Amino acid sequence: xxxxxxxxxxxxxxxxxSGEIDTHTAPTLAERLAEIPAHTALGIxxxxxxxISSAGLAVLLAAAERLEDxxxxxxxxxxxxxxxxxxxxxGLADRLPLADELGDDH
Amino acid sequence: MNADREPLFEIDAIADGxxxxxxxxxxxxxxxxxxxxxxxxxxxxxxxxxxxNPAYSQMTRRDRADVIGRSPRIMxxxxxxxxxxxxxxxxxxxxxxxxxxxxNYRADGEPFHIAWSIDAVLDxxxxxxxxxxTQRDVTADVIAERVRLAEEGLDIALVDALASPSDTxxxxxxxxxxxxxxxxxxxxxxxxxxxxxxxxxxxxxxxxDTSSGPPASPxxxxxxxxxxxxxxxxxxxxxxxxxxxDDERTMIDRPSLSRVAERAAAVITGLAEYxxxxxxxxxxxxxxxxxxxxxxxxxxIASRYIPGDDGVHVGGDWFDVIxxxxxxxxxxxxxxxxxxxxxxxxxxxxxxxxxxxxxERPIDQIFDVLDRACRDDxxxxxxxxxxxxxxxxxxxxxxxxxxxxxxxxxxxxxxVAVSPVPPLGHLRNERPxxxxxPLPDGxxxxxFTDGLVERRREPLTDGLDRLCAALALATGSLDDIVDSVxxxxxxxxxxxxxxxxxxxxxxxxxxxxxx
Numbered sequence: 001x002x003x004x005x006x007x008x009x010x011x012x013x014x015x016x017x018s019g020e021i022d023t024h025t026a027p028t029l030a031e032r033l034a035e036i037p038a039h040t041a042l043g044i045x046x047x048x049x050x051x052i053s054s055a056g057l058a059v060l061l062a063a064a065e066r067l068e069d070x071x072x073x074x075x076x077x078x079x080x081x082x083x084x085x086x087x088x089x090x091g092l093a094d095r096l097p098l099a100d101e102l103g104d105d106h
Numbered sequence: 107m108n109a110d111r112e113p114l115f116e117i118d119a120i121a122d123g124x125x126x127x128x129x130x131x132x133x134x135x136x137x138x139x140x141x142x143x144x145x146x147x148x149x150x151x152x153x154x155x156x157x158x159n160p161a162y163s164q165m166t167r168r169d170r171a172d173v174i175g176r177s178p179r180i181m182x183x184x185x186x187x188x189x190x191x192x193x194x195x196x197x198x199x200x201x202x203x204x205x206x207x208x209x210n211y212r213a214d215g216e217p218f219h220i221a222w223s224i225d226a227v228l229d230x231x232x233x234x235x236x237x238x239x240t241q242r243d244v245t246a247d248v249i250a251e252r253v254r255l256a257e258e259g260l261d262i263a264l265v266d267a268l269a270s271p272s273d274t275x276x277x278x279x280x281x282x283x284x285x286x287x288x289x290x291x292x293x294x295x296x297x298x299x300x301x302x303x304x305x306x307x308x309x310x311x312x313x314x315d316t317s318s319g320p321p322a323s324p325x326x327x328x329x330x331x332x333x334x335x336x337x338x339x340x341x342x343x344x345x346x347x348x349x350x351x352d353d354e355r356t357m358i359d360r361p362s363l364s365r366v367a368e369r370a371a372a373v374i375t376g377l378a379e380y381x382x383x384x385x386x387x388x389x390x391x392x393x394x395x396x397x398x399x400x401x402x403x404x405x406x407i408a409s410r411y412i413p414g415d416d417g418v419h420v421g422g423d424w425f426d427v428i429x430x431x432x433x434x435x436x437x438x439x440x441x442x443x444x445x446x447x448x449x450x451x452x453x454x455x456x457x458x459x460x461x462x463x464x465x466e467r468p469i470d471q472i473f474d475v476l477d478r479a480c481r482d483d484x485x486x487x488x489x490x491x492x493x494x495x496x497x498x499x500x501x502x503x504x505x506x507x508x509x510x511x512x513x514x515x516x517x518x519x520x521x522v523a524v525s526p527v528p529p530l531g532h533l534r535n536e537r538p539x540x541x542x543x544p545l546p547d548g549x550x551x552x553x554f555t556d557g558l559v560e561r562r563r564e565p566l567t568d569g570l571d572r573l574c575a576a577l578a579l580a581t582g583s584l585d586d587i588v589d590s591v592x593x594x595x596x597x598x599x600x601x602x603x604x605x606x607x608x609x610x611x612x613x614x615x616x617x618x619x620x621x
Contacts, residue, residue: 020562023444051562053599054529057507058442058486061532082565089566090488090507091526 006048007032013040018048021056029056033063038070043099047078057090064095075099140165140241144178146226146234148199152177153237165243167213178239181210184353185217198224198237207244209357217357219245249292253362256288257369264373274381281377282312285334285345285370290314292362293330293347295354300370302334302343307378317349328355334367336375345370387449388413395602396426402434404496408588409604412595414444414557422448422487423555423602424456428463432496435463436606438508438553439489441480442529444600451483455530459489469493469504473530473538476506480531487530490553494545494606501551502540506530509556509570512577515549515607519577521570522551550584550607552577557601558591 005025006018015036021029036042044060046052052060064074077099079087087096134141140162144153155173163170166181173180182191187208197204205223212218222241226234263284267277282300290298295316302310328350334343345367347358391411401407409425422441427434437459441448455476462472469491480487490508494501503511503522507529510521524541527533545551552573559569573591580587584607592603 053560054440054442054486054488054556058529061486061528065532065534080565082567086566089509089526091505091528092507095528095532 005029014043014045016045016048020051020053021049021059022051022053023055026053026055026059030059030062033059033066036063036067038066038072040067040072041075042067042072043075043077045077046080046083049080049083052083052086054090057086057092057096060096061092134159137161140243142178142239142241143227144237144239146236148195152179156236162241165212165218165241166210172213181220183209183211183215183217184351185209185357186211194224198226198234201226201234207248215356217353218243219248249359249362252292252294253365256292256366259284259288260366260369260373264376267373267377268380277377277381278307278310278374279312281370281373282310283314285366285374286312286314288370289345289347289363289366290316292366293358295357296330296347296350299346299348300334300343301346302374304342304374304378307342307374315349328352330355330358330360330363332360332363332367334371334374336371342371342374383446387444387446390446390449390453391424395424402429402496404609405434405494406584406607407605408584410588410592410602412557412592412601414600422452423557423600424452425553425602425604426456426460427604427606428460430463430466430493433493434496434606436492436494436551436553436604437463437489438555438602438604439487439530440508440555440602441487442485447483448485451480451485451487454479454483455487455489459491463491469540470537473504473506473527473533474535476530477533480529486532489530490524492551492553492606494551494608499544499546499608500542501545502542503551504538504540506533506538509554509559511551511553512574513543513545513549513551514574514577514580515546517549519574519580521574545608547609548607550587550605552588552591552603552605554591554603555599555601557599558595558603560599561596 004019005021005028007029008016010016015032017029019025042063060074060076067074075097079098084098087093087098137159138161141157141159142155142162143157144155147153154175154177158170158173166173190206190208194204194206203223203225205221207219207221209217210220220241221244222239224237224239227236227238229235260281263281267280282302286298286300289300293316297313297315297317299313300311330347330350332345333341334345335341345363347363350358395409395411407427411423411425422444424437424439426437428437429435439452439455439459441451441455458475458479459472462475472491476487476489488506488508490503490505490511492501492503492511503524505524505526507526510524512519513522522541522543525539527536527538554573559573560566561569576591576594577587580590584605588603588605592601595601
């Protein structure tokens with residue numbers, strides 16, 4: 001079962017992630033996140049993300065820490081109930097804060 | 107040049123009763139596409155060649171003067187596909203355009219792949235007077251396409267083989283079959299035999315027969331052989347094309363077979379390396395998981411570790427049960443990632459956790475030590491820890507990003523609402539806070555890693571609900587219960603499950619083994 005992940009960047013401080021963030025696709029996301037300057041107030045739109053594994057959470061968490069350390073921030077937008085629950089169960093509600101609105105054209 | 111003139115004039119006359127414009131002749135003479143024009147006699151003795159251009163002479167290595175007036179059949183030979191020639195005749199008789207491909211022969215007898223098309227030249231009554239054949243030597247394209255297909259087949263086979271790497275024999279057989287099929291197609295003739303004699307894998311064989319007709323008689327059977335060599339130069343096997351006639355052998359492109367052999371070596375060593383790593387991770391994992399012969403007095407314990415279904419996911423999950431002065435400590439954890447790296451971190455975390463718990467260190471300090479270990483290894487791990495009191499009917503639970511345990515017993519089953527801190531490696535000095543839950547006699551706590559409940563395209567909460575529902579109805583020994591929930595999982599991820607029940611029912615067998 002090959003997972004698919006699409007990452008696009010509608011604006012410099014917004015990433016839109018669609019598909020599944022799992023062991024196989026997490027490195028792709030990590031690479032994209034690593035390109036973003038650490039002072040960015042970044043939003044990640046997860047409206048198209050159906051699945052996040054622990055590897056996916058690790059990537060998001062590492063990005064959040066890097067941005068915070070660099071004066072930026074990370075917010076998650078449009079996360080599904082499943083993803084929100086996963087974040088809460090993982091004790092990451094404070095580390096991966098959720099924003100209500102989609103900072104997106106859609 | 108005079109020898110060339112005459113046929114040209116003949117065509118001039120037929121085309122429109124007048125001389126062809128010089129520009130058209132020049133175009134035919136200059137084009138790189140081989141062109142052959144014949145008369146339109148389909149009945150015996152058949153059409154004769156009235157014009158060929160220089161590109162044709164170059165392809166066939168026949169001078170124009172040698173072919174004018176002769177039948178195009180001079181191009182054909184034993185490997186020429188009769189069915190294509192029959193279709194050609196049918197198309198032309200019916201007045202249709204023909205296109206096809208087969209094998210033709212150059213003047214020196216060398217076979218090559220040709221693709222060509224034929225159109226009729228019609229007179230004013232619509233009757234065919236000549237046929238114009240435009241030809242192309244497609245040998246390089248045919249070989250390249252076969253090699254591409256063979257390589258693609260090997261890559262697909264490797265993916266399939268990796269999907270079930272625990273079955274080493276089946277995975278290897280799948281690859282060898284793909285090598286044989288690929289080599290057979292690239293050769294185009296005979297029987298492809300793959301022999302593997304890798305000392306680490308042992309002897310294996312596979313074969314693929316491409317010949318539709320009867321095998322060549324043993325007397326004139328010829329072989330073509332190429333070695334399967336790893337990048338380090340060590341030969342681990344051979345590809346042999348057997349059962350060849352002499353003319354078939356000349357069609358076999360040895361460099362292409364060598365390319366198939368090269369790819370074969372890559373996928374075979376890739377599979378072997380992968381299996382070696384996987385089995386190392388699995389052994390490490392199994393060596394680290396606790397084995398106790400008896401549950402502590404007043405408790406029953408059951409546990410399972412199940413590698414991922416796809417075999418890729420192995421190496422990060424662990425559990426442990428440690429007795430302290432006044433508590434039974436239950437630990438379950440999951441190191442992010444898989445393979446040897448995850449198994450190594452897992453081993454480190456497990457050892458540290460057990461040592462710290464035995465030394466009865468404060469929980470804050472234990473989490474801090476583990477957090478640093480994860481940062482050292484540049485990874486993260488989730489972990490849940492329960493201290494089940496031996497002198498009161500309660501348990502305290504801490505979690506670093508780990509899924510909550512289920513408490514179940516005669517009164518039903520429910521998730522214990524723990525307040526997790528972030529996973530180990532990302533604590534950033536956050537202090538874990540305990541959640542206290544009652545655990546009376548007959549009640550059990552079941553800890554697990556996400557493989558037990560996670561299903562793709564399904565909310566995680568559904569998996570947790572399903573687990574609670576199953577445990578609410580569960581009866582029998584703890585071992586049986588753990589068996590049944592472990593069996594109902596449908597995850598690709600590896601899974602660890604550990605459960606402890608206080609003061610088990612009298613009928614439960616003791617002591618219980620940990621698996």
